[in-house]
Structures are given as structure tokens and as C-alpha cells.
Amino acid sequence: MRLVNYTAFKITLIFILGILFSHFSGISESTLFKGLIFSAILLILVWIRARYQLFQDVLFGLATYGVLFVLGAWLYEYKQPVNHNSHYSHSQVLTKPFLELKIKSQLKPDLYHEKYIATINAIDRKQATGDFLLLVIKDSVIDSYNVDEVLLVKTTIEEVPEVKNPYQFDYGDYLKQLGIYHQLKISSSEVLKQTRGTITLRGIAASLRNQINAQLKENGFSGNSLTLINALLLGQRRDLSPEIYADFAAAGAVHILAVSGLHVGIVMLFFQFMFKPVERFRYGKTIKVILVVLFLWGFALIAGLSPSVLRAVLMFSFLTYAMETTRETSTFNTMLASAFVLLVIDPNILFHIGFQMSYLAVFSIIWINPLLQKYYRPRFFIDRKIWETITVTTSAQIGVAVLSIYYFNHFPGLFFITNIVILPFLGIVLGSGIMMIIGSQFTSIPKLIVDGYSNLLDYKISFIKWVARQDSFYFEGLSLSIPEVIFIYLLIIAFILVFQRRTYLRIVFFLVSVVFLQTVFIFKTYQTSSQELVIFQKSRFSIFGVKNGTQLLVQTNLDSTEVFNERLLERYITKSNISQVSTDSIYNSFQYKNLRFLVIDSLGIYPTTALGTDVVVLRNSPRIHLERMLDSIQPGRIIADGSNYTSYVNRWRETCHQRKLPFHHTGKEGAVIFD
Known part of the structure; x- marks a missing residue:
């Protein structure tokens, strides 16, 4: 397969390069629009010139690629919600404005909040647009809000918390990719008015999923079986336990839990089989294509219209048409066409992990799988299917393994065993699940069938757990730049x-x-051989890390067993390629390179001989007279870590501000790094 021969490949690649250029350069939307107009005029002039040439040169091609490049760059900026004049960020708002919000989707809750993505309709009675992350404090007044409900609240618009420690997952950056720049935190008592808004497709899908779940529960589905049906067929993982998710990840089968190309491909084959009899009628093939595509988009609707579902359904819609119209087609061209359309609709999707891994997997299967199958051609049906599963799985893993290690820092060594066992039965699970969902809406499903299907799902979970327990084949702590x-x-x-x-x-x-x-x-x-001192942010605790090459000394008031369970340290150790970790108590004073550090804890005791200390670290809320300490020691900088009371920190900050002395609070500004 020669990629350069594919026009779709060239078009998509140039368009992606334009998106990347806009993302990293930060050029304004108006400047890019002027560039697009100029490049379009240039293309027209080159086209007119080409009409009068007997032998064509590369100028027309270069002009075309130039337009595609600038189009990708401009579309990326144009699609950013914050660049629209109606966006709420351009409005003059009060400290606590009145906000009219419409629930757009429901997210997985945490221990303290129900989470939603909400669209703003108006701010202080003026129309506005934009999305918020809505955090509703859990209480006993209301379980949750439904999609399409409209809420009137009076609250403060907050910044999404920034990353506080090195190499921590940047949730704020992830939300920006979704066009969300701020969050709202409310309790149900702060909702002034609650009404039903205009019905949307997402609202219809949410209502349909709720109805399906209610009918499944009435038919006896519960526990893990109901959770898996929601994950595999309805695209909902809100109720999926962290333990099950971790087991699927360790077994190399986490992709099964997310409705994506694999699921949509199986569902497409299922619908093609269902509508096979339609081919007997006049224009049967055309009707069949229409029905299959409509049902695929119906499946996408029920699954929540997530980006992974949309890209998969779009691709298989193209493929369905190509297959049934008997036209010669390239799966590679079909994949690129779906990617190009999705990027035109939402250029931000290029930076979604799911988009990257999905298309890398498909590309690898298209390119590598035929090469692997050439070297062994099984004679019998069973070993042929096993070999096909191995080659497809291996091809996909070659494509996504590197990216998976970069994002998740682990690699499941037994992925091929998991897929050999699970994938052949996934079609049965999905096909039977669709029949269960349809049957539950019209009649009562016999208990024998419900129990049989539930047992099948339980056996699947048990096998995944067994694979996940083979720790020697699970490689974690991997890091790639x-x-x-x-x-x-x-x-x-x-x-x-x-x-x-x-x-x-x-x-x-x-x-x-x-x-x-x-x-x-x-x-x-x-x-890796470099040195650095890090004062980490950890609420109620103090953690200092001294890195010397591949060795890390952790000074903390945490128990030594808790140190190695700290997520922030785990990420830092992995990304910094640390091979040896030791722990110690926190020193009252120490020197790092040419800087002298003084640590003042809850006792508030400090030596008066510490005059000229470069950095003073305050921890565990020491009751000290800060101005007297500053006069006595005359430090060059004050740092307060996450173990201090907020009221103390605010008072210290004000004092340092008056004295024009640098002050840093890890709880607000994040960890401090001295290199």
C-alpha cells in the first residue's frame, strides 16, 4: 500500500497539519481568515493559468494544498467557542450572576459531586452561548438532573482548577478540547428554578436509555450484567466500578468497554444480516443500505452521540454504501474520508485520545494485517479464525501500543490471549444484547434467557479478572516522551x-x-541525570522530593507505606524515570545547591541565626508572627504548602504583598520546582 498514491491521504494530512499549526502558533482567527481568502484567490488565478497550459506543473497542486492547510488552521480557530462574540466570556458579569443553564449531558460522578456539562442560555437575562462543567454537591434533595432540563442559578463562575503537580493529568486542558473553560459549583438548594427545556436529540437519547434500563431491570437484569449492557451497547460507563475497569485495562481489553469501531462494525454486520431478506424486493439493495445506515445512526443516538461512536458510525456508513453498491473502494480511503469529515465538523477532535488511537488501530489493521496473514494460511475453519484474531489484534496493538504507553504508562502483555477468547464471543454478546433490549420493550423475557445471558457476561468478567491477575505479564511504570x-x-x-x-x-x-x-x-x-527539588501540593500533608538522577528522596510526614500509594508521586516517578525511591522525615533546615531552606512547622520554632535564608517553607499552620520572623531572618522567598489552613495562608499572602516579598502557595499556584 503506497500512501502517497491516495489523494484522500494527502488531503487529510495537509488539513491536519493546518490544524496543528493553528493549535501551536496561536494566530488569531481574523488573520487566518484573511490568509484563507488570499490563498483561495491565488488558487483561482492558478486554475485560470492552468487552463491555458498544455503541460501542467506543480503550481496548481501546491496552491490547492495551501488552501487546505489554511482552511484547517482557520477552521480550528473558528470552531473554538471562545472566539464567538456571543460567548459568555465576552459579557460583563457580576460576581454572582444569574445563569440560565440547560443540561447537555451527564458525566460520571465523584465522591462529592454529580457532574454535568451544561450549556448557558442567558447570563443576567442577556442571551449567551458556551458550555460549563457543572458540579452539583450531593445531597438527599434530588438524585440527579435530566438532560434538557433548564436550571436558573445564582452562583460564581470559577476557573477549572489547574494542574498542581508535575506530570499530573491536566483535566482543565482536556475540558478546553471540549470547549469548556469554566466550572460552576452549586448545591441543589441554590437552584432557583427548574423547568423542562426544548427537547434535543441528546435528551431523546437519554430518555430512551432510561426507559431501556427500567425495562431491563423489570426483566431481572442487575449488577454487573446491567452495567456491562450499558457499557457495551448504550455507551454509558457511569456505573462501572473502578475495579472492573482496572481489570479490563490490565487484561488489554479496555477498548471493549467503550462503544467504538469494533462494536459498530459488529452491529453493522448484525443489521446487514437482519435486513438481508429486503434484497429480494425491487431496489432491495438500496433500501437495505438506507435501513442499515439509519439503524446505525439510531444506535449512535442511543449510545449518546459520543465522538468515538460518531466517528465509527460515519466510517461504517461510508463502508456500508460502498459494499452494497458493489463499487470498488478502499477501506483506507473510507477511513480517511470519515476522519476528514469529522475534523471539518470539530477540529478539536484531533487531540482526543480516542480519536488518535481509533484511527491508528484501523490504519494498522488495514496495512499490517494482510502482511501477517500472508505468512500462514490455515486449512481449517477454527485455526483460521484463531489466526485471523491473532493477526488483527497484533496489527492493532502495533499501531496503538506506543501511544498507549505514552498516555497510560502501562502495557498488557496478555492482550492477544484476551482478544482470542473475548472477540469471537463479542458478536454473540452484542447481537444477543440488541435482541434483549428490543425484546424487553415489548414483552417479558423468560428468566432462563435472562439468567443465561447474565451468566455469559459474568463468565466474561471472571476471565478478564483471571488475566488481569497475571501480574508478571502486566508491564507498568513505562514512560515515553x-x-x-x-x-x-x-x-x-x-x-x-x-x-x-x-x-x-x-x-x-x-x-x-x-x-x-x-x-x-x-x-x-x-x-534523567539532572537534579531538582520539588515541593509538591498535597492537602493536609507535606511532601518534598529531591531528585538526583534516577534516585528520589521523599521527605514527608506521610507514613512510609502511604508514600508509594500516592498518585502524584507515582506519576512523577514514572515520568522522571526514577528507579530508586527512599523516604525520610522532613528536615528543619537544609541546603539545595546554592539555596538555603528553612522549614517552620506547627511548633513555630525557628533559629534566629538563620539570617539570610533564601527560602522559608511554612507547613502545618505554624502560629508565628510573620512580620517579626521576616525582620529576624530576612528570607528571599516564602512558600506555604498544602498542609496549612487557608485563613493562615491568606493572612501570610497579604503580609508578603505589603512587603513586596515573593509568596507562593502550592494549593493555589501548584508545586514549586527548583532545578
């Missing part, structure tokens, strides 16, 4: 090209890829 990811993929591509056919240029490309990757590894080794 962005340059490593890029050059590893280049090396994989070069290796496959050489594997296909050995030519001089391909061998040179492979060797150059090896050299570049080695260079990146050497640079990473140099970075």
Missing part, C-alpha cells in the same frame, strides 16, 4: 516498509530512523 513516540513510529513504519520490499531508499530510511531514535534516547538519558 513525545520525541520518542514520533521516532518509534517512524522506526515501525521504516521496518514494515523494509519487511515489504528491500530497496536502497527503504533501508536508508530504516537506518536513519534508528540513528534518530538512538539520539533521542541519549538526550533522555542526559535529562
Whole structure:
């Protein structure tokens, strides 16, 4: 497969490069729009010139690619909600404005809040647009709000909390990819008015899912079986326990829990089988295509219209049409066409993990799977299906493994065993599940069938748990940087090209890829050997980390067994390539490089001989007269970690502000790093 021969590949690649350019350059939407107009005029002039040429040159192609590049860049900026004049961020608002909100979708709750994405209709009675993360404090007044309900609240618009520690997952950045820049935190008692809003497709889908769940419960489905039906068929993982999710991740089967291309492909085959008899009628094939596509989009609606479902349904809609109209088509072109359409609709989707991994998996299956199948052709049906499952799974993992390690820092070694056992039965599970859902809406399902299907799902969970318990085959604590990811993929591509056919240029490309990757590894080794001191943010506790190459000394008041369970330290250890960790109590004073540190704890005791201390760290809310301490020690900087009372911190901050002394609170500004 020669990618450069595919026009769809060139168009999509140039468009993606334009999106990336806009994302990282930060050029304004108005400037990019002017550039788009200029490039379009240039393309027209080049086209007119080309009409009078006997032999065409590359100028027209370059002008076309230029328009695609600028179009991708402009669309990215244009699609950012904050760039629209009607966005709430452009309004002059009070400290606590009146907000009219409409519930758009319901998210997985945490221990303290029900979570929603809410669209704003008006702010202080003026029309506005934009989405918020809505956090509703859990209480006994109301269980939850429904999609399409309209709430009138009076509350403060808050910034989404920023990352407080190095290498921590940036939830705020993730929300920005969804067009959400602020959050609202309310209790149900602060809802001044609650009404039913205009019905939307999402609202219809949510109501339908609630109805399906109610009927399934009446028919005896409960516990893990009901949870899996919701995850596998309805795209809802709100009730999925962390333990089950962790087991699926460790077994390399987490992709089964998210409705994506795998599920939609199986559902497409199911609908094609169901509507096969329609082909006997006049225009039967056309009617069948229409029915299959309509039912696929109906499935997408029920599954919540998530990005993963939309991209999969769009792709398989293209594929259904191509397959049934007997036209020659390329699965690769179909995949790229669906990707291009999705990127035009929402350029931000390019930065979604699901989008990246889904298309990498499909691309790898299309390219690598035929190569693997050439080297062994089973004679019998059973071993042929097993071999097909192995090659497809291996191809997909080659595509996504590197990206998976970059994002999640682990790799399931037994993924092929999981998929050999699970994938052949997934079609049965999904097909039977669809029949269960349809049957539950019209009649009562016999208890024998309900128990049988529930047992099938339980056996599936039990097998996943068994695989997940094979710890020696589960590799965690892995870390890759962005340059490593890029050059590893280049090396994989070069290796496959050489594997296909050995030519001089391909061998040179492979060797150059090896050299570049080695260079990146050497640079990473140099970075790993660096030193730094980190004062982490941890509520009610103090954690200092002194990194020296691959060794980390953790000074903390946490119990030594709790240190290694700390998520913030786990991420830091993994991303910093730490191989040895030791713990100690917090020193009252120490020196790091040329900086002298003084730590004042709850006792409030400090030596008067510490004159000229560079940094004073306040922890555990010491009751000290700060001004007297500043006069006595004359430090160059004050740091308060997360173990201090907020009232104390505010008072210290004001004092330092009056004295024009740098003050840093890890609870607000995040961890402090000295390198």
C-alpha cells in the first residue's frame, strides 16, 4: 500500500497539519481568515493559468494544498467557542450572576459531586452561548438532573482548577478540547428554578436509555450484567466500578468497554444480516443500505452521540454504501474520508485520545494485517479464525501500543490471549444484547434467557479478572516522551516498509530512523541525570522530593507505606524515570545547591541565626508572627504548602504583598520546582 498514491491521504494530512499549526502558533482567527481568502484567490488565478497550459506543473497542486492547510488552521480557530462574540466570556458579569443553564449531558460522578456539562442560555437575562462543567454537591434533595432540563442559578463562575503537580493529568486542558473553560459549583438548594427545556436529540437519547434500563431491570437484569449492557451497547460507563475497569485495562481489553469501531462494525454486520431478506424486493439493495445506515445512526443516538461512536458510525456508513453498491473502494480511503469529515465538523477532535488511537488501530489493521496473514494460511475453519484474531489484534496493538504507553504508562502483555477468547464471543454478546433490549420493550423475557445471558457476561468478567491477575505479564511504570513516540513510529513504519520490499531508499530510511531514535534516547538519558527539588501540593500533608538522577528522596510526614500509594508521586516517578525511591522525615533546615531552606512547622520554632535564608517553607499552620520572623531572618522567598489552613495562608499572602516579598502557595499556584 503506497500512501502517497491516495489523494484522500494527502488531503487529510495537509488539513491536519493546518490544524496543528493553528493549535501551536496561536494566530488569531481574523488573520487566518484573511490568509484563507488570499490563498483561495491565488488558487483561482492558478486554475485560470492552468487552463491555458498544455503541460501542467506543480503550481496548481501546491496552491490547492495551501488552501487546505489554511482552511484547517482557520477552521480550528473558528470552531473554538471562545472566539464567538456571543460567548459568555465576552459579557460583563457580576460576581454572582444569574445563569440560565440547560443540561447537555451527564458525566460520571465523584465522591462529592454529580457532574454535568451544561450549556448557558442567558447570563443576567442577556442571551449567551458556551458550555460549563457543572458540579452539583450531593445531597438527599434530588438524585440527579435530566438532560434538557433548564436550571436558573445564582452562583460564581470559577476557573477549572489547574494542574498542581508535575506530570499530573491536566483535566482543565482536556475540558478546553471540549470547549469548556469554566466550572460552576452549586448545591441543589441554590437552584432557583427548574423547568423542562426544548427537547434535543441528546435528551431523546437519554430518555430512551432510561426507559431501556427500567425495562431491563423489570426483566431481572442487575449488577454487573446491567452495567456491562450499558457499557457495551448504550455507551454509558457511569456505573462501572473502578475495579472492573482496572481489570479490563490490565487484561488489554479496555477498548471493549467503550462503544467504538469494533462494536459498530459488529452491529453493522448484525443489521446487514437482519435486513438481508429486503434484497429480494425491487431496489432491495438500496433500501437495505438506507435501513442499515439509519439503524446505525439510531444506535449512535442511543449510545449518546459520543465522538468515538460518531466517528465509527460515519466510517461504517461510508463502508456500508460502498459494499452494497458493489463499487470498488478502499477501506483506507473510507477511513480517511470519515476522519476528514469529522475534523471539518470539530477540529478539536484531533487531540482526543480516542480519536488518535481509533484511527491508528484501523490504519494498522488495514496495512499490517494482510502482511501477517500472508505468512500462514490455515486449512481449517477454527485455526483460521484463531489466526485471523491473532493477526488483527497484533496489527492493532502495533499501531496503538506506543501511544498507549505514552498516555497510560502501562502495557498488557496478555492482550492477544484476551482478544482470542473475548472477540469471537463479542458478536454473540452484542447481537444477543440488541435482541434483549428490543425484546424487553415489548414483552417479558423468560428468566432462563435472562439468567443465561447474565451468566455469559459474568463468565466474561471472571476471565478478564483471571488475566488481569497475571501480574508478571502486566508491564507498568513505562514512560515515553513525545520525541520518542514520533521516532518509534517512524522506526515501525521504516521496518514494515523494509519487511515489504528491500530497496536502497527503504533501508536508508530504516537506518536513519534508528540513528534518530538512538539520539533521542541519549538526550533522555542526559535529562534523567539532572537534579531538582520539588515541593509538591498535597492537602493536609507535606511532601518534598529531591531528585538526583534516577534516585528520589521523599521527605514527608506521610507514613512510609502511604508514600508509594500516592498518585502524584507515582506519576512523577514514572515520568522522571526514577528507579530508586527512599523516604525520610522532613528536615528543619537544609541546603539545595546554592539555596538555603528553612522549614517552620506547627511548633513555630525557628533559629534566629538563620539570617539570610533564601527560602522559608511554612507547613502545618505554624502560629508565628510573620512580620517579626521576616525582620529576624530576612528570607528571599516564602512558600506555604498544602498542609496549612487557608485563613493562615491568606493572612501570610497579604503580609508578603505589603512587603513586596515573593509568596507562593502550592494549593493555589501548584508545586514549586527548583532545578
